[in-house]
Amino acid sequence: MTDAAGLNVQLLLTGDELMTGDIVDSNSVMIADALMPLGLVLSRKVVVGDKLSVLVKEIEWITEQADVLIVNGGLGPTIDDLTAEALAQVLDVPLEEHAVAMAQLSAWCERRNYPLNGPNKKQARLPKGVGIIENPVGSAPGFKMIHSGCLIMCTPGVPIELDAMLTSGIVPQLKGMCDQAFTQIKKYQVFGMGEAPLQKIIEESYPDWPQEIELGFRAAFPILDVKLTARSQAGIDLLPVWQTKIESTLGAHSLGEVTDEESTGMAQHVVTLLVEKNQTLTTAESCTGGLIASKITSVSGSSNVFEAGVVSYSNDIKHKVLGVSQKTLKQHGAVSEEVVLQMAAGALDISGADYGVAVSGIAGPGGGSEDKPVGTCWLAWGTKASLKAVKLFFPSNRAYFQDYIATAALDVIRRDILEVKETPRYFSNKKPS
Amino acid sequence: MTDAAGLNVQLLLTGDELMTGDIVDSNSVMIADALMPLGLVLSRKVVVGDKLSVLVKEIEWITEQADVLIVNGGLGPTIDDLTAEALAQVLDVPLEEHAVAMAQLSAWCERRNYPLNGPNKKQARLPKGVGIIENPVGSAPGFKMIHSGCLIMCTPGVPIELDAMLTSGIVPQLKGMCDQAFTQIKKYQVFGMGEAPLQKIIEESYPDWPQEIELGFRAAFPILDVKLTARSQAGIDLLPVWQTKIESTLGAHSLGEVTDEESTGMAQHVVTLLVEKNQTLTTAESCTGGLIASKITSVSGSSNVFEAGVVSYSNDIKHKVLGVSQKTLKQHGAVSEEVVLQMAAGALDISGADYGVAVSGIAGPGGGSEDKPVGTCWLAWGTKASLKAVKLFFPSNRAYFQDYIATAALDVIRRDILEVKETPRYFSNKKPS
Numbered sequence: 057m058t059d060a061a062g063l064n065v066q067l068l069l070t071g072d073e074l075m076t077g078d079i080v081d082s083n084s085v086m087i088a089d090a091l092m093p094l095g096l097v098l099s100r101k102v103v104v105g106d107k108l109s110v111l112v113k114e115i116e117w118i119t120e121q122a123d124v125l126i127v128n129g130g131l132g133p134t135i136d137d138l139t140a141e142a143l144a145q146v147l148d149v150p151l152e153e154h155a156v157a158m159a160q161l162s163a164w165c166e167r168r169n170y171p172l173n174g175p176n177k178k179q180a181r182l183p184k185g186v187g188i189i190e191n192p193v194g195s196a197p198g199f200k201m202i203h204s205g206c207l208i209m210c211t212p213g214v215p216i217e218l219d220a221m222l223t224s225g226i227v228p229q230l231k232g233m234c235d236q237a238f239t240q241i242k243k244y245q246v247f248g249m250g251e252a253p254l255q256k257i258i259e260e261s262y263p264d265w266p267q268e269i270e271l272g273f274r275a276a277f278p279i280l281d282v283k284l285t286a287r288s289q290a291g292i293d294l295l296p297v298w299q300t301k302i303e304s305t306l307g308a309h310s311l312g313e314v315t316d317e318e319s320t321g322m323a324q325h326v327v328t329l330l331v332e333k334n335q336t337l338t339t340a341e342s343c344t345g346g347l348i349a350s351k352i353t354s355v356s357g358s359s360n361v362f363e364a365g366v367v368s369y370s371n372d373i374k375h376k377v378l379g380v381s382q383k384t385l386k387q388h389g390a391v392s393e394e395v396v397l398q399m400a401a402g403a404l405d406i407s408g409a410d411y412g413v414a415v416s417g418i419a420g421p422g423g424g425s426e427d428k429p430v431g432t433c434w435l436a437w438g439t440k441a442s443l444k445a446v447k448l449f450f451p452s453n454r455a456y457f458q459d460y461i462a463t464a465a466l467d468v469i470r471r472d473i474l475e476v477k478e479t480p481r482y483f484s485n486k487k488p489s
Numbered sequence: 490m491t492d493a494a495g496l497n498v499q500l501l502l503t504g505d506e507l508m509t510g511d512i513v514d515s516n517s518v519m520i521a522d523a524l525m526p527l528g529l530v531l532s533r534k535v536v537v538g539d540k541l542s543v544l545v546k547e548i549e550w551i552t553e554q555a556d557v558l559i560v561n562g563g564l565g566p567t568i569d570d571l572t573a574e575a576l577a578q579v580l581d582v583p584l585e586e587h588a589v590a591m592a593q594l595s596a597w598c599e600r601r602n603y604p605l606n607g608p609n610k611k612q613a614r615l616p617k618g619v620g621i622i623e624n625p626v627g628s629a630p631g632f633k634m635i636h637s638g639c640l641i642m643c644t645p646g647v648p649i650e651l652d653a654m655l656t657s658g659i660v661p662q663l664k665g666m667c668d669q670a671f672t673q674i675k676k677y678q679v680f681g682m683g684e685a686p687l688q689k690i691i692e693e694s695y696p697d698w699p700q701e702i703e704l705g706f707r708a709a710f711p712i713l714d715v716k717l718t719a720r721s722q723a724g725i726d727l728l729p730v731w732q733t734k735i736e737s738t739l740g741a742h743s744l745g746e747v748t749d750e751e752s753t754g755m756a757q758h759v760v761t762l763l764v765e766k767n768q769t770l771t772t773a774e775s776c777t778g779g780l781i782a783s784k785i786t787s788v789s790g791s792s793n794v795f796e797a798g799v800v801s802y803s804n805d806i807k808h809k810v811l812g813v814s815q816k817t818l819k820q821h822g823a824v825s826e827e828v829v830l831q832m833a834a835g836a837l838d839i840s841g842a843d844y845g846v847a848v849s850g851i852a853g854p855g856g857g858s859e860d861k862p863v864g865t866c867w868l869a870w871g872t873k874a875s876l877k878a879v880k881l882f883f884p885s886n887r888a889y890f891q892d893y894i895a896t897a898a899l900d901v902i903r904r905d906i907l908e909v910k911e912t913p914r915y916f917s918n919k920k921p922s
């Protein structure tokens with residue numbers, strides 16, 4: 057597989073620690089990120105432990121297919137650092153002390169006043185004939201060579217060293233190999249529309265979806281990331297038109313285009329909107345148990361828009377703190393339209409906030425009934441002058457239920473502030489009757 | 490390469506999002522962790538994008554070498570989910586609707602009152618003749634088959650679904666394939682002791698630490714997992730003695746040995762203890778903004794021990810709801826010993842709970858002063874008859890600060906219930922003076 061820039065780039069990561077579950081591989085994300093602006097996407101990643109025969113076999117196999125192989129890890133001073141030895145076997149050349157590598161290594165030790173010991177010197181013993189990739193921050197030099205028409209670049213596993221080497225040596229070389237940057241990406245955060253229904257809507261609405269624009273989804277529960285990727289000039293030219301179409305399909309389910317790398321999330325959106333309008337919010341939570349407040353206050357600057365929240369888990373507290381009438385509780389039960397409306401009104405009274413939101417539901421696993429099964433939740437929201445309520449149904453495990461309901465509670469506030477007219481799709485999730 | 494248990498196990502991860510740097514692969518860590526107690530170590534991991542021909546080639550190549558291949562990802566409802574199609578090509582059989590898969594899928598949709606639409610149905614179209622691996626939590630069933638003497642098991646990419654499937658279907662099957670378990674692991678959850686200080690204490694206290702017992706750490710902030718692993722009979726024989734030693738080193742910083750696969754976490758411990766003692770807890774939160782309450786109520790059954798929590802972000806609410814005196818607020822400021830003590834007392838009064846905990850601090854990034862820099866937090870806790878307070882200092886980013894303080898707030902309650910005499914190490918984190 058080659059990508060838009062016409063190169064098949066593969067990655068080989070080595071290290072026992074990557075196999076045992078002791079460590080999460082973040083280097084491959086760093087490498088993929090570095091390649092992206094060049095229009096390059098990794099076509100394959102292979103991860104193996106520190107075994108010489110396995111490494112040799114893997115390198116031989118990959119170099120038969122790939123244009124570029126980036127090897128990451130195994131350049132250190134210890135006996136389980138085997139990359140140089142493996143490459144020597146693949147190239148069928150001896151290992152020998154590399155003059156340029158040795159000079160860099162000596163300079164590095166000297167700057168730190170470290171003795172240049174045996175294990176360190178091992179890092180300068182490289183397959184005969186390779187070129188050096190300078191390591192601006194660490195002791196292990198990188199090295200490169202061509203084998204079977206494949207450019208092999210060997211890089212250190214230490215993230216900070218890899219990062220420096222990508223910037224100074226690897227990306228510039230690959231840039232020269234690519235003609236131009238072809239990739240452009242547009243990304244949206246979506247709440248309240250699942251991947252399957254969205255896919256169906258898009259298939260039905262746009263049978264003529266152009267193949268130049270890849271449509272991708274990532275479920276970052278409860279948010280769905282929707283991504284349009286163009287990897288060619290034709291795709292880039294088409295992008296604005298199809299952006300408009302997808303935006304109209306998503307409607308207010310979209311939190312907007314994500315322009316930077318950070319996923320901002322629902323709470324950030326709500327806090328930003330409240331700050332803009334100079335308004336405040338309060339919460340009264342039963343089944344979410346503080347999660348709505350916690351999401352809001354995770355945003356820095358939220359103290360400007362949020363003064364008070366109440367977690368009223370018991371009926372007694374709903375009455376005592378929020379002023380829900382005992383009669384209502386008795387007559388309708390805690391999970392009811394009447395109770396959430398009174399909870400929201402109570403929280404607005406206590407706090408003097410502009411917007412209030414209240415939830416009461418059954419998170420499970422226990423507590424469900426035929427009439428109100430696990431997953432049922434009443435949600436009330438709005439201003440003192442205009443409180444609304446809706447019954448939601450989201451049967452799932454406890455954590456997912458709480459996260460979804462807390463996000464929905466923020467979403468209805470977001471929609472109110474934005475004066476959205478359309479009804480969110482999740483309002484119509486109903487329990488089977 | 491085969492491991493101690495005599496099996497060559499390989500992993501194939503699929504998904505464009507794993508190639509582009511959009512996502513860090515944590516599933517392979519989950520799989521490696523699940524295999525570990527069986528004495529199984531992955532010999533090779535391969536990651537590829539959503540391209541049918543690439544998947545087919547990869548599966549063919551791996552099944553030639555491996556005894557077990559776990560395929561992860563590509564089981565979803567969308568067109569870029571290609572695992573079933575790839576396997577059908579490898580096995581040279583057609584895709585057809587699988588009766589068992591269809592029944593599971595229908596039941597899943599019915600429980601949620603979702604229509605069973607085309608994209609969903611796709612998840613039940615599997616290569617002819619495969620067996621089903623039940624998915625206890627999601628819509629995509631897993632499936633398995635044998636090809637070229639290699640057991641292939643296809644699993645979903647959604648972490649929560651993978652986790653459930655590993656426990657219920659995959660590990661039991663692999664267990665049967667291993668002759669015996671060579672590996673024994675003892676794991677502890679630790680709060681309030683960092684990896685570096687703990688490592689130093691252990692090195693100094695136990696210079697004779699046996700090489701048959703591996704000592705491992707994994708930071709699952711704010712909890713540190715400490716793991717003793719014995720991979721030989723000699724190690725297993727030595728384990729009880731060294732378990733006792735490490736337990737005495739950790740003291741009450743350890744939440745106890747983790748005996749099952751689930752990491753229980755601090756809140757679960759506290760809820761379990763409260764249930765055992767038939768006692769209740771209340772919270773009054775400023776800087777953690779509901780996170781303590783949210784952690785407690787994330788535990789199922791917490792409604793038996795938690796009735797009320799107040800998020801009092803503003804001084805006004807601290808006074809109005811919790812009864813903190815205006816004079817105290819003015820004289821000492823919101824982040825003070827006096828205020829947190831009154832907050833805790835107020836929450837105890839409102840709720841009638843047995844234990845109360847209150848926090849007020851500066852999460853940052855704004856709001857710090859020379860006297861009370863970002864990271865400062867006053868914590869009060871105890872019973873109505875005995876309230877204590879301590880100043881903590883944990884300068885970090887906002888999310889880490891909130892998580893650490895919320896966990897510490899639960900930890901002091903845990904220590905109170907357990908009547909621990911020793912002072913936690915984090916009480917002595919002070920700002921440089």
